Amino acid sequence: MSNENPLSASCPPELRFAVAAYLGGRRIDAVVSRELRNHTRFRIHRLVRAGAVRIDGQVADIRQRVYPGQLVSVRLLEPPDKLLRATPATLEVVYEDQWLVAVNKPSGMIIHPAEVDRADTLVNALQWHLDQTAVAVGLLRPGIVHRLDRDTSGVVVATKDHLSHRRLSIGFQERTIRKTYLAVVEGHPAKDDGTIDTPLGQVTDPESHLVSAADDAINPRPARTDYSVIEKFDGWSVIEARPLTGRLHQIRVHFASIGHPLLGDPFYGPHGEIRRDRNGTLLVDPPADPPWPVIDRHALHARSLSFEHPITGHPLTVESPLPEDLSQMLVDARR
Structure with a gap:
């Protein structure tokens, strides 16, 4: 059995980000926890105390506060400890960039697990999808900002970072997103x-x-x-x-x-x-x-969402094609 300290791994993957304006003045552990949503605060404390977190190139102190625009780097020495179960599933991705992913949810699929051990939901499938391109398994956690009923098909947007999640959540709350x-x-x-x-x-x-x-x-x-x-x-x-x-x-x-x-x-x-x-x-x-x-x-299908991109500010519309049951119904009726 290896006696290697988990905090001494060589060449671990690294996360880098700039501190968002609304997080100015907060402690480094609170800010990092928003980026590493699959890590508990206890695990983040371990990373900071191990010297794995830096602010503008300097090793961070657990009590240190950060300010807008500062550059934070985190060496991912330990795996996530509150990881969603990632389930391989075929997802129809209708839009994706480094901040967002939009998929066409089929009818019959639940968005989020109600029970801890459930792994057949859209979120579990999204976790698997994000893990395929992330620098470390569990680094990205899909952020759900809106929901559809189990039997409603159509477009669902998930976020990959805390700032996009915050801004889209506000957009839904303030009704600036057209559905x-x-x-x-x-x-x-x-x-x-x-x-x-x-x-x-x-x-x-x-x-x-x-x-x-x-x-x-x-x-x-x-x-x-x-x-x-x-x-x-x-x-x-x-x-x-x-x-x-x-x-x-x-x-x-x-x-x-x-x-x-x-x-x-x-x-x-x-x-x-x-x-x-x-x-x-x-x-x-x-x-x-x-x-x-x-x-x-x-018979309900979420066709599109239109909103201002949470990071670029550009107008964005994501659309979902009709599923087979509804499209065939219309084809048959028009004959």
Whole structure:
């Protein structure tokens, strides 16, 4: 067995970065922890005390504070100690640079693991993807700034560094990021272009995760969705939805509230009808012979995100092509 000290490895990979303006005046360990998101603070303390962290070329002290523009280098003498499980998976990458990666999430995939030992989520696949090009396994940790429901397909953007994560998170909070979805709904909305401006809250069952647009919803919050009807078929419509807010199940509940639930939605029926309870038990029988196509998930796809690049400042739009189930549905309907 080797007795080599883990902090004495030769020629370890090195991370270099400049201190961002908003981090000025903070301690070096706090700043490094934002760059090494897969390392605990304890491990970062070990790196600093071992002389592996330098500020403008000088060995850093654990109590030292840093200021905007200073150059920090970290010799990665130890592996990450809170590493996400990296799972090899085929990801359709629609955009990537040194700060961001955007992928086309398939329906049925969860964004982030709820349990520690789960490894089949988008984040696990992204960790594997980032590890393929990083100078060290676990150096980059995918930062999730927005989410899609399990059965919603479409574009998801993840960040590779703390500054991009911070700026995109602020963009979502301040609603400066334009989100566009394609939804397929039952029936034909009364207006081809409109706005659904109805607060959303929790259904009256406090243990349920379901959402309601009804007056008795618990803790309602403002929610707005602009939309345009793109195409009409016999008994159903294709919609471009542009949510200005980002509430849970917003598009699904908003269209259900005006009598046009999404095709395939197992939970939300017209005008506030709940089709299944929180345990998945069927409460309302589906239509016996609907005029719309049958699909085995709710018909919602995140088509694009448009925003100012968090580092370069240039306008950026990332788009996701329609998945096979929705594209084939439209091909068949147009014949």
